[in-house]
Amino acid sequence: MDDWQEEGPSTSTAVQSSHTSSEGTQGSSWNSGGGFGGRGRGRGGGFKSFSSGVEENGNDGDSWKNSGGDRGGFRGRGGRGRGRGFGGTECNDFNGDDEEARENRFRGGSRGGRGGRGGRGGFRQDGESGGFGGGGGYRGRDEETFDKGDDKENKDGNEERPRVTYVPPTLPDDEDSIFAHYEKGINFDKYDDIMVDVSGSNPPQAIMTFEEAALCESLKNNVNKSGYVKPTPVQKHGIPIISAGRDLMACAQTGSGKTAAFLLPILQQLMADGVAASQFSEIQEPEAIIVAPTRELINQIYLEARKFAHGTCVRPVVVYGGVSTGHQIRDICRGCNVLCGTPGRLLDVIGRGKIGLSKLRYLVLDEADRMLDMGFEPDMRRLVGSPGMVDKESRQTLMFSATYPEDIQRMAADFLRTDYLFLAVGVVGGACSDVEQTLVQVTKFSKREQLLDIVKTTGTERTMVFVETKRQADFIATYLCQEKVATTSIHGDREQRERELALSDFRSGKCPVLVATSVAARGLDIPDVQHVVNFDLPNNIDEYVHRIGRTGRCGNTGKAVSFFDTDKDGQLARSLVTILSKAQQEVPSWLEESAFSGGGPAGFKNFSSTDSRKGQHGGSFQDNNVQSQSVAPADDEEWE
Numbered sequence: 001m002d003d004w005q006e007e008g009p010s011t012s013t014a015v016q017s018s019h020t021s022s023e024g025t026q027g028s029s030w031n032s033g034g035g036f037g038g039r040g041r042g043r044g045g046g047f048k049s050f051s052s053g054v055e056e057n058g059n060d061g062d063s064w065k066n067s068g069g070d071r072g073g074f075r076g077r078g079g080r081g082r083g084r085g086f087g088g089t090e091c092n093d094f095n096g097d098d099e100e101a102r103e104n105r106f107r108g109g110s111r112g113g114r115g116g117r118g119g120r121g122g123f124r125q126d127g128e129s130g131g132f133g134g135g136g137g138y139r140g141r142d143e144e145t146f147d148k149g150d151d152k153e154n155k156d157g158n159e160e161r162p163r164v165t166y167v168p169p170t171l172p173d174d175e176d177s178i179f180a181h182y183e184k185g186i187n188f189d190k191y192d193d194i195m196v197d198v199s200g201s202n203p204p205q206a207i208m209t210f211e212e213a214a215l216c217e218s219l220k221n222n223v224n225k226s227g228y229v230k231p232t233p234v235q236k237h238g239i240p241i242i243s244a245g246r247d248l249m250a251c252a253q254t255g256s257g258k259t260a261a262f263l264l265p266i267l268q269q270l271m272a273d274g275v276a277a278s279q280f281s282e283i284q285e286p287e288a289i290i291v292a293p294t295r296e297l298i299n300q301i302y303l304e305a306r307k308f309a310h311g312t313c314v315r316p317v318v319v320y321g322g323v324s325t326g327h328q329i330r331d332i333c334r335g336c337n338v339l340c341g342t343p344g345r346l347l348d349v350i351g352r353g354k355i356g357l358s359k360l361r362y363l364v365l366d367e368a369d370r371m372l373d374m375g376f377e378p379d380m381r382r383l384v385g386s387p388g389m390v391d392k393e394s395r396q397t398l399m400f401s402a403t404y405p406e407d408i409q410r411m412a413a414d415f416l417r418t419d420y421l422f423l424a425v426g427v428v429g430g431a432c433s434d435v436e437q438t439l440v441q442v443t444k445f446s447k448r449e450q451l452l453d454i455v456k457t458t459g460t461e462r463t464m465v466f467v468e469t470k471r472q473a474d475f476i477a478t479y480l481c482q483e484k485v486a487t488t489s490i491h492g493d494r495e496q497r498e499r500e501l502a503l504s505d506f507r508s509g510k511c512p513v514l515v516a517t518s519v520a521a522r523g524l525d526i527p528d529v530q531h532v533v534n535f536d537l538p539n540n541i542d543e544y545v546h547r548i549g550r551t552g553r554c555g556n557t558g559k560a561v562s563f564f565d566t567d568k569d570g571q572l573a574r575s576l577v578t579i580l581s582k583a584q585q586e587v588p589s590w591l592e593e594s595a596f597s598g599g600g601p602a603g604f605k606n607f608s609s610t611d612s613r614k615g616q617h618g619g620s621f622q623d624n625n626v627q628s629q630s631v632a633p634a635d636d637e638e639w640e
């Protein structure tokens with residue numbers, strides 16, 4: 001076995017982190033084939049995607065209708081846990097073949113299955129990592145302090161974490177699959193009416209067509225096969241800026257094509273400069289590194305890179321947590337020009353000496369404001385400070401997001417050359433105007449029924465339901481399943497295999513309702529999501545903008561309904577009023593009242609500038625009525 005096949009801790013300082021791993025907590029899996037709660041009968045206790053013939057936990061049991069499951073599963077009326085709750089032996093979905101890992105994964109299992117108290121269903125209250133499943137389970141009060149560093153196993157040598165053995169299914173490599181895309185919507189051409197502002201010295205001229213981008217033949221073909229006929233504004237401006245070798249901080253609304261805006265010029269430049277074709281080597285030196293905050297998002301970016309690089313000698317690779325490191329390192333060794341990764345796993349593979357940084361020419365931070373907020377900033381600083389990393393004068397650093405709090409912008413400047421350009425398409429931090437936003441005043445006790453009414457009305461149309469906590473995600477998913485709405489869920493405690501299955505079931509329409517925490521708020525580009533429901537509003541308005549941006553993408557229209565509980569969401573009222581009015585949405589009078597009757601500034605939306613450098617000089621975009629703030633999402637634990 002090669003040394004790097006072990007999932008153990010890296011010895012490198014590059015991976016030392018203040019985060020502990022969540023992988024271990026994922027161990028208490030609801031895919032264990034064992035009823036995680038209740039009586040722990042080993043089967044039938046799991047949550048099932050309603051429409052699926054096979055439970056998400058991999059059992060072929062009879063889902064929640066099964067009385068054992070009913071008691072042993074989410075409803076958790078069972079209660080005592082005879083110690084077999086995790087019943088790993090019956091699991092048929094466990095990818096690894098390592099018994100020890102399996103044992104570890106289900107550690108705590110013998111104590112599992114206390115079941116909880118009906119209604120809350122199988123949730124452990126004691127914060128232990130075993131217990132309730134639901135993809136890793138509710139960990140009681142510890143939930144809010146969950147660490148995001150899921151890639152960082154066995155931190156400080158404290159607790160031996162299970163080896164991650166999950167290997168995602170091999171990707172189909174036929175052209176139909178690679179270039180599968182959804183159609184742009186009726187409002188695609190309206191993108192051209194959006195005001196664009198580029199600030200900084202000597203910005204290059206925007207392009208109007210892809211022809212003007214002077215892409216090489218293969219890239220041009222790939223753009224055509226992707227169904228791209230004309231560039232979106234962020235592409236019209238972003239492509240020439242990047243091609244001119246400039247650093248960039250770009251802000252454009254959700255779903256408006258930021259990914260291609262950075263991928264195309266990078267790939268073009270690599271091709272033009274005759275990048276060396278990938279070859280097997282124990283150490284790879286990528287020319288580009290792309291970082292994003294969640295596993296699913298980085299995987300999506302990787303798929304886009306793979307699509308645009310199709311038929312060229314440029315080889316993208318992806319690394320992220322929850323997947324066997326050995327598998328990913330083997331993939332890296334086959335050749336790696338563009339490395340896409342979540343921060344933890346990226347630092348891990350760099351720390352293991354598998355990635356050299358001396359040839360790096362492009363560093364891309366997607367969801368840059370998130371990558372630089374207090375959750376990830378230390379990792380980003382570690383990344384740029386890694387041994388051998390080219391300095392910022394010798395590489396291009398590119399940042400993309402739909403939101404940029406001003407303080408984050410100022411901090412981001414540390415990573416950029418002083419002459420970077422700031423590109424703003426539309427209102428910085430504004431919501432996508434193709435999303436019809438509705439706010440509904442609710443009390444916390446009426447939310448469930450109101451949600452049910454909505455999803456019964458939307459029928460098979462795809463709907464994402466955002467909730468604040470992992471526990472709530474499990475609870476609402478179960479509730480909807482019980483009401484015979486085909487539902488699945490994604491959150492940070494679910495195992496990677498389950499997360500991918502959930503997304504795939506949602507994408508395919510097998511489960512048209514996806515209940516998600518903020519882990520799915522940013523970047524995910526899922527076809528035909530017509531509705532977003534904020535069952536719980538986030539405590540940060542930027543998060544709201546990203547969540548509702550899962551619909552209304554690429555010129556398509558979408559709807560977002562948000563439950564506003566005055567007792568809890570008052571601090572967001574003023575920001576919501578601002579967001580709604582800037583997106584030409586109706587502002588309910590009760591919301592205005594709430595906003596101006598004591599809704600404090602805590603969640604107040606910052607539209608204070610396009611480019612923070614302008615603000616410093618009293619620039620024209622300054623709106624002095626609002627305050628700058630960047631708030632890390634409350635559910636930091638959801639991020640990778």
Ligand SMILES: Nc1ncnc2c1ncn2[C@@H]1O[C@H](COP(=O)(O)OP(=O)(O)OP(=O)(O)O)[C@@H](O)[C@H]1O
Pocket residue numbers: 181182184227228229230231232235252253254255256257258259260401402522523524525549553554
């Ligand atoms: N020029 C284009 N023509 C047609 N479709 C496009 C074009 N550019 C991008 N798209 C498609 O639009 C969708 C949204 O693009 P993308 O995911 O890059 O948006 P984004 O701006 O990064 O969104 P978010 O802020 O949510 O991350 C994707 O399906 C993408 O393939």
